[in-house]
Structure formats: C-alpha cells, structure tokens
Amino acid sequence: MPKKIAAPPPETQPSPRPFAYRNRLLHCDGADLTSLAAEHGTPLYVYSAQQISHRFQLFAEAFASRPHTICYAVKANSSLAILRLLAKQRAGFDIVSGGELERVRKAHKPALKKVVFSGVGKQIWEIDAALNADILLFNVESEAELHLLAARAEACNKVAPFALRVNPDVFAETHPYISTGLSEHKFGIDIKAARAIYRSAKKTKWLDPAGVSVHIGSQIRKVDPFAAALTRVTSLIADLRKDGHNIRYVDAGGGLGVDYGATAFDPAKQVAKYAAALTKSLGEESAHLLLEPGRFIIAQAGALLTRVLYVKKNGTKTFIITDAGMNDLIRPALYHAHHEIIPIKQPTGKSTLTADIVGPVCESGDFFARDRTLPPVKPNDLVLLLDAGAYGMSQTSNYNSRPRPAEILIDGDITKLIRRRETMRDLLAPELL
Numbered sequence: 117m118p119k120k121i122a123a124p125p126p127e128t129q130p131s132p133r134p135f136a137y138r139n140r141l142l143h144c145d146g147a148d149l150t151s152l153a154a155e156h157g158t159p160l161y162v163y164s165a166q167q168i169s170h171r172f173q174l175f176a177e178a179f180a181s182r183p184h185t186i187c188y189a190v191k192a193n194s195s196l197a198i199l200r201l202l203a204k205q206r207a208g209f210d211i212v213s214g215g216e217l218e219r220v221r222k223a224h225k226p227a228l229k230k231v232v233f234s235g236v237g238k239q240i241w242e243i244d245a246a247l248n249a250d251i252l253l254f255n256v257e258s259e260a261e262l263h264l265l266a267a268r269a270e271a272c273n274k275v276a277p278f279a280l281r282v283n284p285d286v287f288a289e290t291h292p293y294i295s296t297g298l299s300e301h302k303f304g305i306d307i308k309a310a311r312a313i314y315r316s317a318k319k320t321k322w323l324d325p326a327g328v329s330v331h332i333g334s335q336i337r338k339v340d341p342f343a344a345a346l347t348r349v350t351s352l353i354a355d356l357r358k359d360g361h362n363i364r365y366v367d368a369g370g371g372l373g374v375d376y377g378a379t380a381f382d383p384a385k386q387v388a389k390y391a392a393a394l395t396k397s398l399g400e401e402s403a404h405l406l407l408e409p410g411r412f413i414i415a416q417a418g419a420l421l422t423r424v425l426y427v428k429k430n431g432t433k434t435f436i437i438t439d440a441g442m443n444d445l446i447r448p449a450l451y452h453a454h455h456e457i458i459p460i461k462q463p464t465g466k467s468t469l470t471a472d473i474v475g476p477v478c479e480s481g482d483f484f485a486r487d488r489t490l491p492p493v494k495p496n497d498l499v500l501l502l503d504a505g506a507y508g509m510s511q512t513s514n515y516n517s518r519p520r521p522a523e524i525l526i527d528g529d530i531t532k533l534i535r536r537r538e539t540m541r542d543l544l545a546p547e548l549l
C-alpha cells in the first residue's frame with residue numbers, strides 16, 4: 117500500500133536534485149531516507165516523481181513553440197510506474213527492444229501509438245510486435261533492416277512508417293562507449309547514402325518514408341554537436357521533399373547531459389540552450405519534432421541508498437565496503453562515471469576521510485569511487501549515491517547471485533514501493549534441474 121508522509125515544503129523552483137537535509141537527516145522530497153531504509157532494506161533506489169515531472173515539463177516548455185512529441189528513452193529507466201507517470205503527461209516513448217514495447221503496453225497502452233523503435237539489431241518477432249501495435253515510427257539503422265521491415269509489413273498487412281537513422285559523422289565529446297554519431301560507430305546509415313535508400317523504398321507500398329532520425333550519443337554537455345547533426349538532417353529532409361517523399365517527422369534523438377558533479381547545475385538553462393540550438397538548425401523546416409531524452413529526465417531524480425558494511429584498511433588505503441555493488445549500479449565500473457556520495461546524517465564537523473567506496477562483488481572493477489574524500493562514515497551508516505536514476509536500475513544484473521534492489525517512488529506526500537526486492541525464489545525461478 118502506498119503510504120502517506122508529511123508534505124514537503126512548497127518550492128517554486130525545485131533544485132536539480134530532490135535530495136536535501138532536513139533536521140540533519142537526508143530526505144527525498146518529504147520522505148526520510150533513514151525510515152525508508154529501515155522499512156525496505158538496502159540497497160534501495162529512490163526516485164522523486166516531482167523531479168521527473170519537472171524535468172519533463174522543462175522539455176515541453178522549451179519546445180512549446182513548435183509541434184513536438186517527447187519520446188522518453190525507456191532504456192534509461194524502464195520502471196513501469198515511471199513510464200506511467202510520464203505517459204500521463206503525454207510522453208511518447210523511444211524503445212530499443214520488444215521487451216521495452218511490452219513495458220509501454222503494460223504501463224499505458226494508448227502510448228503505443230507514440231512509440232519510436234530504435235536499435236541496430238531488431239529481430240523479426242520485435243518488428244512484428246511493433247507493427248501490430250501500430251507504433252509511430254521505426255528508426256531503421258541499415259538497408260538490410262529496411263528490406264526486412266518491408267517484408268514483415270507485407271506479412272502483417274501493415275504499412276510501416278519509417279525514418280532512416282542517419283549517421284551524421286559529427287564528433288560528440290563524451291565517453292567513447294556512449295558516443296554514436298561517427299562513421300566508425302555501428303549506429304545509423306551514412307547520411308550520404310540515405311537519399312538513395314529512401315528512393316528505393318518507393319518501390320514498395322509497404323513502406324512509408326515518414327521521417328528522418330539522428331542520435332549522436334549520450335551525456336553530451338555542449339549543444340553544438342546536436343546543432344551540427346540536425347543541420348545535416350534538415351538539409352537531407354529538403355532533398356527528400358524534392359524527391360517527392362512525404363516527410364512528416366524529424367527525430368532529433370536524445371543525449372542531453374546532466375552535471376554529475378558537486379557544482380550547481382541549472383537544468384532549465386541547459387534545456388533552453390538545447391532547444392534554441394535545435395530550433396536554429398531546423399530553420400523553416402516544419403516537420404513534427406520528435407525528441408528522445410532519457411538521462412536528462414530521470415538521472416538526477418533518483419539515487420541509490422546503500423549501507424556501509426565494513427571499513428577496512430589495506431596498508432595506506434582505506435576501503436568503505438557497501439551493501440550495493442556493481443551489479444546494482446554499473447556506471448562507475450563501465451564508464452568510469454562519477455557519482456557524488458553523501459552520508460544520510462548531515463555531518464556536524466569538518467573532519468573527512470579519503471577512501472575507495474567499493475561493493476561486495478568479486479571484481480576489482482566493483483567500485484563506486486576511488487580516493488574519494490567524504491565525511492567519516494562507520495559500519496551500519498547509510499550513504500546515498502546521487503544521480504543514479506538513469507542507467508542505474510535498468511543496467512542491474514544478478515551477478516554474484518545477488519537479488520536486484522527494490523525501488524521507491526516518492527510522489528508528493530505518497531511513498532510507493534514500485535518494485536519489491538528480488539527474493540531467492542526470483543533468483544532461481546528460471547532454472548531447470
């Protein structure tokens with residue numbers, strides 16, 4: 117049952133993070149994290165519905181002057197409750213698998229018609245499911261995929277609306293694992309080859325060339341690469357119109373970054389800059405704009421609450437061992453990502469310690485921070501890993517046979533368990549002996 121808590125003090129401009137100290141204890145909006153940990157255990161993902169909605173509205177307002185649909189990237193955080201929260205604000209969804217399609221169907225069925233389907237490796241069953249769900253747009257990433265899409269559309273007796281995901285060959289300054297817009301990457305179709313492929317699609321009545329799409333990567337902090345990519349896309353659309361294609365959608369992808377550091381960050385300013393850059397690149401182009409933000413909407417709305425198990429010294433180094441590990445949050449191990457780590461009890465003094473914050477998993481890559489200076493913590497203390505809302509829970513695994521964490525959504529004065537902690541039974545359920 118959702119539980120009522122004291123309403124948080126009204127704020128006109130929510131801070132970029134919903135986590136703040138009240139009476140020296142860390143809260144998420146109105147909810148006291150110490151009590152949440154006592155009731156639900158740790159590790160525990162905690163999200164603020166208010167912050168998620170706020171970020172979504174920032175996007176909606178920034179693009180209010182032109183027809184657009186914000187297709188939230190499901191892979192950033194695919195919790196059904198969060199998908200439903202966004203669907204109720206009229207979000208569409210960017211999916212990359214048949215599994216994500218099922219999540220959208222379950223969260224809010226009418227949103228299926230606002231789904232765009234991206235991904236370099238779509239399988240027949242996934243294409244068929246999306247065709248039969250009458251999604252908005254297939255973002256096609258190769259010529260071979262386009263041929264398969266035409267064949268499946270005919271088999272399903274559906275006309276497939278598609279956009280080619282073009283590779284604009286622009287450099288986006290981000291981690292190499294999440295940069296996608298250079299010709300050396302596996303993503304998209306060389307923008308120079310696109311026009312001929314659209315032309316070939318005219319040969320079949322089962323394909324509807326409805327748009328052009330681009331996505332250059334993730335956690336991109338400067339807006340210039342987005343603008344450069346969209347300028348190339350806009351000029352391609354002009355050519356496609358000359359060729360007689362009825363292009364209705366321009367999909368600008370996702371990838372707008374957030375600030376994972378301790379410094380102040382103004383999300384409203386960031387999204388305004390982004391919108392201005394995209395709008396400028398689009399010029400007179402009137403196609404319906406599709407946006408696919410993931411991280412920007414959800415990263416800072418969520419955090420991972422974990423308990424300190426042990427503090428130990430090896431030679432000169434101190435290790436803080438938490439009950440969360442790389443299977444619960446893989447970003448530091450995978451991308452060397454930075455997460456701020458703060459104690460649940462507001463520190464009173466100025467003393468600090470420098471330590472590696474690590475998980476229990478049997479890998480040296482299982483760390484959350486190295487040589488991090490933070491207020492002294494001792495076993496049984498709770499700490500919070502900030503900005504873990506995106507690519508946190510959605511990248512969890514059962515590695516080391518560890519059950520996945522539970523998830524809590526704070527919605528105004530309601531605290532809701534949106535995913536229970538996995539049990540030993542869950543862990544062993546799919547296996548046959």
Ligand SMILES: *Cc1c(COP(=O)(O)O)cnc(C)c1O
Pocket residue numbers: 189191192210212234235331333334335369370371372408409410411412506
């Ligand atoms: C991952 C992805 C997104 C979302 O990226 P963010 O950095 O989370 O905004 C959007 N579109 C496509 C095609 C993606 O692969």
